[in-house]
Amino acid sequence: MGNPQHESTGVSDPPNAVVVSISHERTAIEQICQSIESAMSRHGHGEAARFATRLAWEEAISNAIHHGNKNRADGRIEIAWHVDATRIFIRITDEGAGFDPTAIIDPTLDENLECPSGRGLLLMRAYMTRVEIPEPGNTVRLVLEKPQP
Amino acid sequence: MTAPESRLRIRKQDQVTIVEFVDRNILDEGNIAQIGEEIGAIVNEDPSPKLLISFANVDHLSSAALGALITINSKIKGKDGQLRLADINDQIIEVFRITRLDRLFQIQPTAREALASFA
Numbered sequence: 001m002g003n004p005q006h007e008s009t010g011v012s013d014p015p016n017a018v019v020v021s022i023s024h025e026r027t028a029i030e031q032i033c034q035s036i037e038s039a040m041s042r043h044g045h046g047e048a049a050r051f052a053t054r055l056a057w058e059e060a061i062s063n064a065i066h067h068g069n070k071n072r073a074d075g076r077i078e079i080a081w082h083v084d085a086t087r088i089f090i091r092i093t094d095e096g097a098g099f100d101p102t103a104i105i106d107p108t109l110d111e112n113l114e115c116p117s118g119r120g121l122l123l124m125r126a127y128m129t130r131v132e133i134p135e136p137g138n139t140v141r142l143v144l145e146k147p148q149p
Numbered sequence: 150m151t152a153p154e155s156r157l158r159i160r161k162q163d164q165v166t167i168v169e170f171v172d173r174n175i176l177d178e179g180n181i182a183q184i185g186e187e188i189g190a191i192v193n194e195d196p197s198p199k200l201l202i203s204f205a206n207v208d209h210l211s212s213a214a215l216g217a218l219i220t221i222n223s224k225i226k227g228k229d230g231q232l233r234l235a236d237i238n239d240q241i242i243e244v245f246r247i248t249r250l251d252r253l254f255q256i257q258p259t260a261r262e263a264l265a266s267f268a
Contacts, residue, residue, distance in 0.1 A: 026177055026179075051240050054209055055211070058211045059211060059212055108248065113249060113252065113253045114219055114222075115219070116220050117212070117216050119248050120212045122212075122248060123212055123248070
């Protein structure tokens with residue numbers, strides 16, 4: 001039985017998703033992000049969607065490297081992504097033990113405003129249509145759906 | 150060993166140090182750490198720092214960059230200094246609003262208005 005503290009509605013990788021495993025090297029991370037942005041442009045997603053996706057992508061990658069893989073030089077991240085005309089899907093899985101998303105403090109409370117970290121998940125949730133962190137908490141699935149006209 | 154190339158453009162006007170970013174994207178954590186160190190050094194050198202950070206060239210920033218700004222703000226407050234942020238585009242100002250950091254930082258629309266706001 002699932003842990004209710006984790007968040008999943010069962011969004012799985014689309015069958016035609018691109019799946020890659022990369023190191024923490026910035027060049028590799030940037031290449032995939034550029035591929036996603038190019039696909040978004042081809043499928044007619046606008047500037048606001050690209051800004052949102054770029055932001056959520058950076059936060060998810062940063063969490064995977066620092067919190068998941070603990071900055072290990074040999075750490076790997078698995079990425080699955082797919083873009084079509086209606087939505088952007090990105091899954092990022094690290095090699096860590098996972099985390100409980102409900103245990104994160106609310107960085108928007110007055111007493112936490114001066115805390116220099118802990119805003120990644122807040123930003124992902126603000127900019128994506130859906131953010132899922134299924135058990136054990138070492139995967140984040142990001143979905144951005146194109147608004148209906 | 151040579152020092153890494155600066156990620157900042159720095160000038161001084163009316164006792165205020167004005168900092169602009171070289172990079173359009175403040176996302177790479179190595180670059181963010183370097184930016185934090187460079188601005189931290191400016192703050193450390195000045196007994197009562199007045200610092201204006203302009204985001205005129207910036208298209209993207211991450212929560213790690215926000216964290217660096219918070220650390221700089223704390224350092225400046227600790228020295229009874231003043232920090233202003235300015236020239237932030239609409240998309241990035243929304244990031245400050247979502248995180249409620251628009252309440253922590255003194256943000257002015259333009260560098261000119263920010264300069265005029267220093268006590």
